Amino acid sequence: MKSVEPQLKLQKERGSDLTVFSPRASGMAHHVGTEEVGQQWARVSNDLIHRICTLLPDNFAPVGQLPQFPGAPIERSIPELERLVKELGFVGVNLNPDPSGGYWKSPPLTDRYWYPIYEKLVELEVPAMIHVTSSCNPAVHHTGAHYLNGDTTAFMQLLQGDLFKDFPGLKFVIPHGGGAVPFHWGRYRGLAQDMKKPPLGEHLLGNVFFDTCVYHYPGIELMTKVVPVDNMLFASEMLGAVKGIDPETGFHFDDTKRYVDQVKALSDGDRHKIFEGNARRVYPRLDRRLAQRGKPARK
Amino acid sequence: MKSVEPQLKLQKERGSDLTVFSPRASGMAHHVGTEEVGQQWARVSNDLIHRICTLLPDNFAPVGQLPQFPGAPIERSIPELERLVKELGFVGVNLNPDPSGGYWKSPPLTDRYWYPIYEKLVELEVPAMIHVTSSCNPAVHHTGAHYLNGDTTAFMQLLQGDLFKDFPGLKFVIPHGGGAVPFHWGRYRGLAQDMKKPPLGEHLLGNVFFDTCVYHYPGIELMTKVVPVDNMLFASEMLGAVKGIDPETGFHFDDTKRYVDQVKALSDGDRHKIFEGNARRVYPRLDRRLAQRGKPARK
Numbered sequence: 001m002k003s004v005e006p007q008l009k010l011q012k013e014r015g016s017d018l019t020v021f022s023p024r025a026s027g028m029a030h031h032v033g034t035e036e037v038g039q040q041w042a043r044v045s046n047d048l049i050h051r052i053c054t055l056l057p058d059n060f061a062p063v064g065q066l067p068q069f070p071g072a073p074i075e076r077s078i079p080e081l082e083r084l085v086k087e088l089g090f091v092g093v094n095l096n097p098d099p100s101g102g103y104w105k106s107p108p109l110t111d112r113y114w115y116p117i118y119e120k121l122v123e124l125e126v127p128a129m130i131h132v133t134s135s136c137n138p139a140v141h142h143t144g145a146h147y148l149n150g151d152t153t154a155f156m157q158l159l160q161g162d163l164f165k166d167f168p169g170l171k172f173v174i175p176h177g178g179g180a181v182p183f184h185w186g187r188y189r190g191l192a193q194d195m196k197k198p199p200l201g202e203h204l205l206g207n208v209f210f211d212t213c214v215y216h217y218p219g220i221e222l223m224t225k226v227v228p229v230d231n232m233l234f235a236s237e238m239l240g241a242v243k244g245i246d247p248e249t250g251f252h253f254d255d256t257k258r259y260v261d262q263v264k265a266l267s268d269g270d271r272h273k274i275f276e277g278n279a280r281r282v283y284p285r286l287d288r289r290l291a292q293r294g295k296p297a298r299k
Numbered sequence: 300m301k302s303v304e305p306q307l308k309l310q311k312e313r314g315s316d317l318t319v320f321s322p323r324a325s326g327m328a329h330h331v332g333t334e335e336v337g338q339q340w341a342r343v344s345n346d347l348i349h350r351i352c353t354l355l356p357d358n359f360a361p362v363g364q365l366p367q368f369p370g371a372p373i374e375r376s377i378p379e380l381e382r383l384v385k386e387l388g389f390v391g392v393n394l395n396p397d398p399s400g401g402y403w404k405s406p407p408l409t410d411r412y413w414y415p416i417y418e419k420l421v422e423l424e425v426p427a428m429i430h431v432t433s434s435c436n437p438a439v440h441h442t443g444a445h446y447l448n449g450d451t452t453a454f455m456q457l458l459q460g461d462l463f464k465d466f467p468g469l470k471f472v473i474p475h476g477g478g479a480v481p482f483h484w485g486r487y488r489g490l491a492q493d494m495k496k497p498p499l500g501e502h503l504l505g506n507v508f509f510d511t512c513v514y515h516y517p518g519i520e521l522m523t524k525v526v527p528v529d530n531m532l533f534a535s536e537m538l539g540a541v542k543g544i545d546p547e548t549g550f551h552f553d554d555t556k557r558y559v560d561q562v563k564a565l566s567d568g569d570r571h572k573i574f575e576g577n578a579r580r581v582y583p584r585l586d587r588r589l590a591q592r593g594k595p596a597r598k
Contacts, residue, residue, distance in 0.1 A: 144455035148479040149448040156443035180479035186515025190541030190552035216485025242489030253489035
């Protein structure tokens with residue numbers, strides 16, 4: 001319990017109640033060691049998450065990491081996925097589009113290489129957060145470049161393909177507000193049009209969601225102008241990439257609730273979607289877990 | 300002349316006069332062929348730019364591509380750089396931070412590998428646009444992912460290092476509005492602070508500039524809120540990554556002058572800086588070329 005005291009303190013201070021809690025993305029480190037070591041590492045990391053979420057079920061809901069090894073068949077991630085969801089009650093998992101750690105050696109997310117895991121995700125009703133791990137490429141800093149590039153790259157892979165025709169029930173969450181995507185929303189609308197794809201809303205936004213880990217008000221404000229409110233999920237990455245206090249505001253950079261609260265164009269209903277409603281829709285097992293604990297969804 | 304008729308038509312229609320004209324970034328293709336082929340390709344591409352800018356000196360000013368080959372010493376790019384500037388009157392060049400075409404196999408821009416070209420750029424008073432070329436990585440789409448990732452990665456490399464202590468006169472332009480950078484301006488301010496670097500203004504913004512190739516109004520509006528006006532250079536990438544008409548506005552996505560014109564918070568003086576003044580400061584040889592043609596800088 002002592003290990004999560006900082007998180008519990010920040011929940012209280014910043015006004016959140018429940019954290020969807022996973023192993024640190026940077027610690028997944030799929031490129032480190034052997035495939036067997038990676039299998040064990042995923043298991044012990046997930047067991048620790050399970051322990052915290054069992055001890056503090058009102059504060060934390062569990063999301064897992066998958067064992068993925070560069071070049072290994074994705075089928076080998078399935079036993080751990082099934083254990084997490086069926087035995088341990090996990091409500092989601094992280095899926096790393098680049099287990100090579102910054103060299104992008106895997107096929108795009110639309111490739112049939114990934115289909116076995118998608119079939120299982122749909123069957124189990126769990127969404128995947130598309131999140132890279134640390135970078136072993138000296139040109140690419142992990143939290144300042146690789147994370148955001150991972151988000152941008154994944155979104156463009158999905159735009160190029162037609163994955164959700166094959167998996168209409170599959171749900172992806174892209175972190176860090178979608179990397180470069182909302183800032184270049186016009187570019188992506190234009191690329192989709194040039195490629196004869198349907199508009200983004202129809203093509204991707206029934207299946208792709210963005211979190212709000214964007215650490216200044218103008219970024220969150222932009223997001224709310226271009227991304228439909230149904231596609232934004234509150235997140236604050238605490239404790240994560242940026243730990244300091246913004247001298248321009250006197251608050252922590254990653255205290256993102258403040259930014260969402262400040263956007264005047266959002267209604268109370270919009271804010272409820274961003275803070276809770278959308279997450280309960282995208283993570284149906286989270287919704288059921290909460291309902292079982294006496295917290296049904298708002299009608 | 301016929302080959303640039305589309306550009307001349309768009310200059311008139313959209314209200315620009317002079318285009319800083321380089322070979323297409325995607326066509327640099329540094330990863331294709333042998334090093335010798337790359338040397339020849341840079342030369343013929345640059346000669347074609349020179350020809351256009353000589354025929355139409357009031358419409359086009361020349362910027363070149365460098366021969367860069369994955370793994371080759373950067374010194375081998377210097378003879379072409381010298382030819383371009385000293386013999387052909389070029390005012391700038393593109394520098395590719397990833398000649399491997401999407402696999403990021405070069406050292407970061409702050410590494411001493413790059414120092415010989417920086418010494419020459421400073422000596423010749425030409426800025427470098429930091430621009431990747433096409434991607435040969437099937438996971439990474441060139442205009443929808445690799446370009447923006449290149450911008451984000453380069454900015455983070457510069458943030459991590461102290462390059463401009465060694466080269467206070469070196470100037471870099473980062474295209475596409477800086478990739479993900481303005482959307483994540485708070486993240487970068489926070490990362491710099493956590494890394495005990497000076498604030499971004501002091502650390503990087505005397506040397507790093509961003510263009511306005513962002514294809515919707517909310518993106519340009521965000522940029523003007525976080526990036527100092529002295530660091531924004533007008534650009535429209537015509538004809539470039541996105542060629543269509545935005546159904547939401549009825550105008551071309553890449554008609555970026557309209558977006559800059561719409562930002563009410565900008566004064567006429569600010570707009571003059573973005574459209575002309577900053578470019579004349581960052582590209583001193585462009586300023587002199589214009590002055591010689593009877594167009595001195597505004598006092």
